[in-house]
Amino acid sequence: MKRKSAVIGCCLLLLSGCRFIKKDDPQVDQAQTSMVEDLNQVIEELDGFQKSQDDIEDVSLLDN
Amino acid sequence: MKKITLTLLSITLFLLVGALSVSAVGESNNPLRADARAKVVELRENRLENKLIWASNVELRTQIKLKLIDIKNNEIILDESIKTQLTTLTTDLKAKYTALKDTKGDIQALSTGIKALIEAKDWATLKTTYEAIIAIQLTRNGLLHEINDLLTQINNLLP
DSSP: OHHHHHHHHHHHHHHHHHHHHSOOOOOOOHHHHHHHHHHHHHHHHHHHHHHHOOOOOGGGSOOO | OHHHHHHHHHHHHHHHHHHHHHHHHHHHTOHHHHHHHHHHHHHHHHHHHHHHHHHHHHHHHHHHHHHHHHHHHTTOOOOHHHHHHHHHHHHHHHHHHHHHHTTTTHHHHHHTTHHHHHHTTOHHHHHHHHHHHHHHHHHHHHHHHHHHHHHHHHHHHOO
16 A cells, blocks of 8 residues: 555656656747737838829920 | 912911921020930939839838748747847838838929929929939938848848
8 A cells, every 4th residue: 555655656746747847838929929010010011102102293204 | 469468478477487496496405494304314214213122122021921921820939039130120120111101292292383384494493393303212212222121131031
């Protein structure tokens, strides 16, 4: 009975040890998420600017 | 009587055509008009350059967009050093874009009176207006070159 308890105790000890040793999967942090969002936003804004960029019309160019 | 009328009419027509030709030749030889015309050449060149820079800007933006989608969908973790560099580059990019945005509408505002200047043959003011538009074009093209440099660096850093 004592031996059985010792084995169970050892198993429990090993299991809890494994929990500490096991590395957590790396997670995408907030800094990366906000950086990606910022970059995406500037890219979208550049697209908008390009599409609405004002320019001089051909009729306003003096020819000949 | 008829002969005299016809002769007078012919002479009048001859004089009119002559006067018009002299006026046309005189206008094309006007140095102020020629100066304004030279500015139009510059305007067209800058406009073409602007289109070319935007074309490479679109290409870079598309490549970056695809990479960002990949990073998001596959939860790719960026190295700390890359993250730091990208954050700095994004801040610089924002600043350049703000400067570019500040020029929005400036060319439109200057262009509104141009047709009237051409009709009034006010070549000196026309030239000055063209020069002001050229200055905005050059500012925009310069900023766009810098933006494309930043986008190239960002694109090279992204996995």
